[in-house]
Structure formats: C-alpha cells, structure tokens
Amino acid sequence: MDIAALELSPDRIYKLLVSTVMPRPIALVSTLNEDGGLNAAPFSFFNVFSNAPPLLVVGIEGNKRADGQSHKDTARNIIARGEFVVNLVSYAMALPMVACAIDFPAGVSEFDQAGFTPRPSKQVAVPGIAESPVSFECRLFSTVSLPFNRSLVTGEIVHLHVADSAIDDKLHVDPDALDLIGRMHGGGWYTRTRDRFEVARMTPAEWQARKRQVGDK
C-alpha cells in the first residue's frame, strides 16, 4: 500500500509510525519543576544521535490535559531549567514506568506513586532514578519548537550511571544484566531485549567468501 503522508491526519500518521518504527527505546525523563518538585514521564520518541558531543533527542507532544498548559510538564521543566535526566527502563521497571504516564492531579509525585527512589546526580541538579540500570545526566543542547506545541529536545549527556552489575572495568556492558525493554505498536505493548542474534561486520573479501558459502547451500 502506498500512503501519502500529507493526506493523513496527525493521529493516523502517529498510528502508522509507532506500529512500524519499533521497538523504540524508552526514556523515562526526570525533571524538576519551578518549585523543586520532582517529575518523571516516559517518552519513546527517543534515541541517541551523536557521540561527539554525546547527544540524545526526545520528541514531546503538546499538552492535551485540561490544565491550561500548552506544554507537558517535562518539556516545560527542561526548557525552564536547562537540565534533565534520561533513565532507561528495565523489564522490572515496566509497570512503575507506565504509572509515570498517568495524569495524576497536580502535586502528586510520580516518583512516590511508582515507588522510584531519587538518586542525586553528579553534574546536574535533577535527580535520576536509582532503580534504573542506566541514567544519563543531560544539559539542554537545543530545542526545536514544532506545530501544536510539540518540541524536539536535544540533550547533551554530561554524566552516565551504569549499574555496577552490568558493566566491567573495560566498559563492556552486559545487555542481559540491563534487561531493557522497548515500546512496540502503541497501546500497552513492549518487548524485551533478550532475543538477539549476531551478524559481524565484514571486509569486502570476507563478504565475497560469505556469499560463496551461502550460494553453496
């Protein structure tokens, strides 16, 4: 089927994008509001895009709640304070992560509801989530404002936390120990990262040899 993107409503394009671009990693973003209150919310329009400088991007929709705010709390807090922490999500964190996306009344802390423990950060004022196997302390690098109060937020990673049980002295990371999850086709569907296979990179000569091997079968 051929589909002209401009002929679809934003809602229908959303459905197509999230059910084709998957799995998507999940950034559980912690931020501080103006009063110093701690906020946490998950975002799967998220990835890393550069290692020098180390940059990640989070896509945040406009606020659809009836609280009079144009932007979600996360976008507002990041833009106001210039700092945030991206916490990656393990299988054990799936349920409390989803709880962080509930529209609680103002003043209710997602950290309390989810049972997450704030972990003091080293280089930013915003705490991370102690239960997360990987956290990136970020400074706001750039913001692109999109229509309907959407924002593309780029963060420069200034400090990394990786669970001791998942990394060795040579910085080799054990993916099974991280046990991260990804978001699938919308709704409440997720996948684990434990079903893997390896295809090594090859030189031109190795590729020619490999093609011959496959052809011989």
Ligand SMILES: Cc1cc2nc3c(=O)[nH]c(=O)nc-3n(C[C@H](O)[C@H](O)[C@H](O)COP(=O)(O)O)c2cc1C
């Ligand atoms: C797994 C998951 C992924 C999500 N991804 C996004 C996303 O990429 N962009 C977005 O705007 N909202 C996303 N949401 C919805 C936000 O988490 C939700 O609107 C949240 O309440 C925003 O909180 P805040 O107002 O404290 O920032 C996602 C929700 C879930 C459960």
